[in-house]
């Protein structure tokens with residue numbers, strides 16, 4: 152049952168709370184990076200730190216203070232609050248935990264806000280570079296307030312691509328290594344940054360031309376997919392069908408190299 156009392160909130164109000172929460176959580180992450188943090192293992196290569204938990208709590212507190220009726224889906228805590236709201240905040244408090252744990256400065260806070268399961272606001276904040284990526288549905292994408300667009304690279308030979316690997320890479324043959332080796336021979340360059348939220352944001356502002364991954368979670372994508380779409384990018388599943396953040400795979404690009412990326416993926420799928 153949905154609550155009739157959940158008032159419509161203008162996007163700029165949602166945005167200002169999301170930005171404040173992301174900046175506060177980012178500052179907290181930087182405090183932990185300087186003063187130290189505890190690491191726990193979810194599996195041998197999947198880490199979580201007390202900084203992840205503290206940043207998540209900070210964001211949830213901020214949402215509760217402004218929008219106590221809104222739903223929340225947060226990585227470390229799952230569904231943190233009621234689910235009958237038409238609004239849902241989808242949070243990755245620290246995207247790039249392995250990088251963070253190694254003091255490799257490539258991680259971000261990611262927040263996406265849905266209304267009736269449609270992305271309304273996306274925020275990805277990199278506290279190490281003070282880079283704030285933002286988008287509202289229909290309102291374009293921005294980096295630190297300035298509009299951004301995808302690149303105009305139109306062939307794979309000239310494209311810088313990025314991907315990532317899931318934490319079950321040792322346990323499943325569906326581990327993305329097949330796609331990785333094919334793209335390595337087709338693209339101008341191929342990177343693995345360790346933060347899907349930044350990968351999407353970097354495609355949005357043209358640092359990368361394309362990104363794919365096969366086992367992501369909603370919180371990895373909720374902020375960055377809206378930012379990329381609003382920057383003129385294209386996102387599908389591995390077969391070229393419409394994408395939803397509630398499915399694990401995605402191909403994201405500047406649009407111009409999208410069908411070439413899908414062809415490379417199709418070739419490796421065909422080998423299975």
Ligand code: IPD
Nearest residue numbers: 246247248315316317345346347
């Ligand atoms: C991970 C990062 C990484 C991606 C993994 C994600 P986490 O998120 O986004 O780039 O390859 O699939 O799980 O655990 O650092 O929040």
Ligand code: CA
Nearest residue numbers: 243246247371
């Ligand atoms: Ca993540």
Ligand code: CA
Nearest residue numbers: 226243245246
């Ligand atoms: Ca995370």
